[in-house]
Every structure is written in structure tokens, then in C-alpha cells.
Amino acid sequence: MxxxxxxxxxxxxxxxxGLMVLSMIAMSVAFAGGAAAATEDSVTFNDQAIGVYNDSDTMVVGPIYAQKGQYLEVTDESGEVVDKTVIPVNATDAAIFATPDGPGEYTATLYSEEGGDEIDDDDAMIYxxxxxxxxxxxxxxxxxxxxxxxxxxxxxxxxxxxxxxxxxxxxxxxxxxxxxxxxxxxxxxxxxxxxxxxxxxxxxxxSTMNRSRPTMKTPETSSPCPTRPPWTRT
Structure with missing residues (x-):
């Protein structure tokens, strides 16, 4: 036989x-129009693998809550700017894709305007x-x-x-x-x-990444990647 x-x-x-692919799952892109955002202006930047959200060589920054005219900047460990964006309209629960130079630690900072006061920042390990x-x-x-x-x-x-x-x-x-x-x-x-x-x-x-960041569950189902808003890039 x-x-x-x-x-x-x-x-x-x-x-x-693993545990990095987390809170971004439920994130959507939306704009608040002429009304003020109900949530305090802030930026969140989560640990992640390059391209995990859209199968390309990018990382995603978000959710972002910001007002028209504010300025978002992403820098690497040396302080070099890898992405910068002027926000054209009030943004609620928005996200941007940025291209890292490679794996390492990056920081996203939200300013009142280009060259203005810092509003919020967050850092992430990119793998x-x-x-x-x-x-x-x-x-x-x-x-x-x-x-x-x-x-x-x-x-x-x-x-x-x-x-x-x-x-x-x-x-x-x-x-x-x-x-x-x-x-x-x-x-x-x-x-x-x-x-x-x-x-x-x-x-x-x-991987849990061994970092002092909140523990987040791996999602049970996949979800479409957040779409980059048509923000002005400088």
C-alpha cells in the first residue's frame, strides 16, 4: 500500500x-472640518516593523489629533529630519506614512507651527x-x-x-x-x-520588544491600513 x-x-x-501590531488596527483617517477637535492635540507613534501596515518601506505615525497650520516632524536617533508635514485642516484620528532610513528609534513631534512651540511628541522603535x-x-x-x-x-x-x-x-x-x-x-x-x-x-x-511601553494585544483579525491624508509636504 x-x-x-x-x-x-x-x-x-x-x-x-506581534504585540507591536496593535492599536493602529482600529484607526481611521478623518478631518474635523471647521470645528475644533474634541480631543487634545497629540501624536502617537507605536513600535512596529517597516512596511507592516502597507507592504512597503514605510512606517506609520498616528493617531494624530491636530489643528490646521500645526507642524509634524519625524526625526531619527541623530535628530535628522526624515519627514515633515504642514497640517492643512483640523485632523482627528489621522495618520501619515513616513519612510525611515532603516531600523532604529524615531521620534514624532507636533509643533504649533513650523519653528513654533512643541505640543506633543512620542518615540517608537522601528524594526x-x-x-x-x-x-x-x-x-x-x-x-x-x-x-x-x-x-x-x-x-x-x-x-x-x-x-x-x-x-x-x-x-x-x-x-x-x-x-x-x-x-x-x-x-x-x-x-x-x-x-x-x-x-x-x-x-x-x-515580540514584546522589552520596552517600557503599554502592553497591547495582537489583533484577532486584520484591517485595512490607514490611508495617508492629502497633507501638504514641505
Missing amino acids: TTKPTTLEKGRAVVLA DATIELSDQKSAKGTLEQVTVDTASLLDGDDNDTEFDVVLTDADGNELGRATELTGTNEDITIDTSKITAQTEVTATIS
């Missing part, structure tokens, strides 16, 4: 920053994350191990931020995980619960 090979379909290889998972199969009819081709999380410094690689099925059930990884890793073998049928598996990078 010939045993039919069991195929593990290629996972979606979702590159999430370069990569994960790759290929189709796999077993001639034994079951799979009890899955190999992740590549998983990396780079912080722009010593690349010593610890992270896990978590395997889940299409229903979100955890199949197994590799823990306490740092930097770039290849051919990571993860013991799993038995896979006896063709199954789509997702590999996810998850």
Missing part, C-alpha cells in the same frame, strides 16, 4: 511585529522584520515538524531584541513556536501538533 504524501501549503508568512515559509510535505502521512526558511528581526543596534516565531493554522490555532530568537535565523525547525491533512500554516514573528 502506498502512503499518499501530506502537503503543508505555503503559509501566508505574515510579518507582524526590519522578515519571515519566509515554503511548502513542505511528508511521505509518512503526518507532519510533526515544520521548518521556517528565514526569520529575522533587526533593531538597527545590536539586533538582540528577542522574538518568537509562532505557527498557526487557518483557524488561528497555535501549532507550535520557536522562542528566544534574535537577529537573523535560517532553517528553524519547530515541533508541532500532528498535521494529518493538507493545511495552510501561517508563520508570525511575535
Whole structure:
């Protein structure tokens, strides 16, 4: 009797920053028109992986609550400006996309106007994350191990931020995980619960980032990325 090979379909290889991919999920872009914003002017900047919100080489700053004529500036660790924006209308729960120079710590600062007084600021760690998972199969009819081709999380410094690689099925059930990884890793073998049928598996990078920032839950479902408002760029 010939045993039919069991195929593990290629996972979606979702590159999430685990507990970083958080409060931005419910964020939308809106403008307050001529009325004053009900929320105090502020800017929030969350830890994240480059491109995690729109599959490009950008990071997202938000939510932003600001008034027409105020000025938003994003700087890297050395203080160099990587993005600057004049806000043309009152903004409520808005966001912008900015292009970082690479992984590292960045700061978003809201000013009363260009060259004016500082209103609020927030900093975020921006990571370069990569994960790759290929189709796999077993001639034994079951799979009890899955190999992740590549998983990396780079912080722009010593690349010593610890992270896990978590395997889940299409229903979100955890199949197994590799823990306490740092930097770039290849051919990571993860013991799993038995896979006896063709199954789509997702590999996810998850990390608490070891920073003194509020703990946030990983979202149960994905959501469209916030759209960059048509703000004037200087």
C-alpha cells in the first residue's frame, strides 16, 4: 500500500511585529472640518516593523489629533529630519506614512507651527522584520515538524531584541513556536501538533520588544491600513 504524501501549503508568512501590531488596527483617517477637535492635540507613534501596515518601506505615525497650520516632524536617533508635514485642516484620528532610513528609534513631534512651540511628541522603535515559509510535505502521512526558511528581526543596534516565531493554522490555532530568537535565523525547525491533512500554516514573528511601553494585544483579525491624508509636504 502506498502512503499518499501530506502537503503543508505555503503559509501566508505574515510579518507582524506581534504585540507591536496593535492599536493602529482600529484607526481611521478623518478631518474635523471647521470645528475644533474634541480631543487634545497629540501624536502617537507605536513600535512596529517597516512596511507592516502597507507592504512597503514605510512606517506609520498616528493617531494624530491636530489643528490646521500645526507642524509634524519625524526625526531619527541623530535628530535628522526624515519627514515633515504642514497640517492643512483640523485632523482627528489621522495618520501619515513616513519612510525611515532603516531600523532604529524615531521620534514624532507636533509643533504649533513650523519653528513654533512643541505640543506633543512620542518615540517608537522601528524594526526590519522578515519571515519566509515554503511548502513542505511528508511521505509518512503526518507532519510533526515544520521548518521556517528565514526569520529575522533587526533593531538597527545590536539586533538582540528577542522574538518568537509562532505557527498557526487557518483557524488561528497555535501549532507550535520557536522562542528566544534574535537577529537573523535560517532553517528553524519547530515541533508541532500532528498535521494529518493538507493545511495552510501561517508563520508570525511575535515580540514584546522589552520596552517600557503599554502592553497591547495582537489583533484577532486584520484591517485595512490607514490611508495617508492629502497633507501638504514641505
